[in-house]
Amino acid sequence: MTAPATVCSGIPVVDAYLDDGYDKVIGMSSRFAAAICCGLLRIQSELGVKGPVAEVGAFEGRFFIALAKSLHDGERALGIDVFEWPNAQVIDRFEANCERHHVPAEKRITWKADSNKMTAVELLAKVGGQKVRLIHVDGEHSQIALTKDLELATAVIGEGGVIVLDDMLHPGYPTLMVAVHAYLERHSDMTVLCIIDRESIFAATKFVLCQKTWFKKYEAALLDAYRDNVWPMGATFEPHWCLVLSLDTRLPPLE
Ligand SMILES: C[S@@+](CC[C@H](N)C(=O)[O-])C[C@H]1O[C@@H](n2cnc3c(N)ncnc32)[C@H](O)[C@@H]1O
Known part of the structure; x- marks a missing residue:
């Protein structure tokens, strides 16, 4: 079965932007991934997780x-x-x-800086000292840079915070997975919450990481919200298993 193409976040102003606006802003992330990540922000709000968000590689x-x-x-x-x-x-x-799509100046902070050269303290100072509830890591695509960005992201997220990693499993950036696996070995309190499948070679797959203590809660909420987009086989990190969310939920034909 192929899941319906229009997937929503459940936040009306976001869904209006995804339907009419998102494709007009040049960028590389898929509409599908944006819908799921904003859906996750809605889920966080419902669970009482508050705070700022950040993106490395805002473009x-x-x-x-x-x-x-x-x-x-x-x-x-x-x-x-x-x-x-x-x-x-x-x-x-x-x-x-941002102006054209009604993100007012008081809602956003623009920081022209190299993420690999900043400290967690400097980043947190930009958002008034509050811990971040979601950070999208989409900056320099090298193993060394991603390793640094992952450490930065881990240091700035708060309780229930999530880290979204772009261009995972991308044929052009195979070494990024080495950084992610090494990170998961170092951070036994973190895990992969779900994999958001790619739409195309440049609107690529994202991984969402969360604290292990939040995994079951977030997984249940994602299953509830995006059941039609769950690829039945899931992903195994041997032995950890997580959801794969996709626009294409078919299994290979067996006959
Ligand atoms: C692929 S684009 C991001 C696309 C955007 N996130 C989207 O979804 O449309 C990557 C961006 O990362 C930025 N970048 C690369 N290395 C960086 C670094 N070390 N610190 C901050 N930004 C960086 C680039 O300038 C570029 O704008």
Whole structure:
């Protein structure tokens, strides 16, 4: 069975942006992944997990705007990027896209910086000292850089916080998985909550990591919200098992 193409976050302002806006902002994250991640922010709010969100690699704002629109009053979104690629005007396009899609200045913090050169204390100072409830890691795609970003992300998330990793299992970046496996060995309190399957080669797969103590609660809520998108086989991390959420839930034909 192929799951329906339109998957929602369950937050009306986010879903309106996903339906009319998301594709107009240049970016690389899939609409499917944005719907699931914002759905997870909704689930967090329902479970009482509050606080800011952050993105490493905000680029032109496609995914960032969806995250920011998921927040409650008083919560803010921090967009981190070196803002040099493909040219220096990318920061202006980021700000203009946020304005165009109604993420007001008081809701967002733009930080032109190298994530590999910042400390957790510096990042937290940008969001008023509050721990982060979701951080999307989509910056430099090397094993060393991801290792540093993962340590930064782990140090800034609060109780119930999640880390979303972009371009996992991507044929162009096979070494990123080495960094993730080494990270999971080092951080026995963290685990993979779910895998969000890719839409295309550039709108690629994301992993969502959470604290082990939150795994069952979040898994149950994701199953409830996205049952039609659960690929029946799931993913095994030998022995840990987690959900695979996909737009294509078929199994291989056996006859
Ligand atoms: C693939 S783009 C991000 C796409 C965006 N997250 C989306 O979903 O549309 C990667 C971004 O990471 C930024 N970047 C690369 N290395 C970085 C670093 N060390 N610190 C901060 N940003 C970085 C690049 O400037 C680029 O804008």
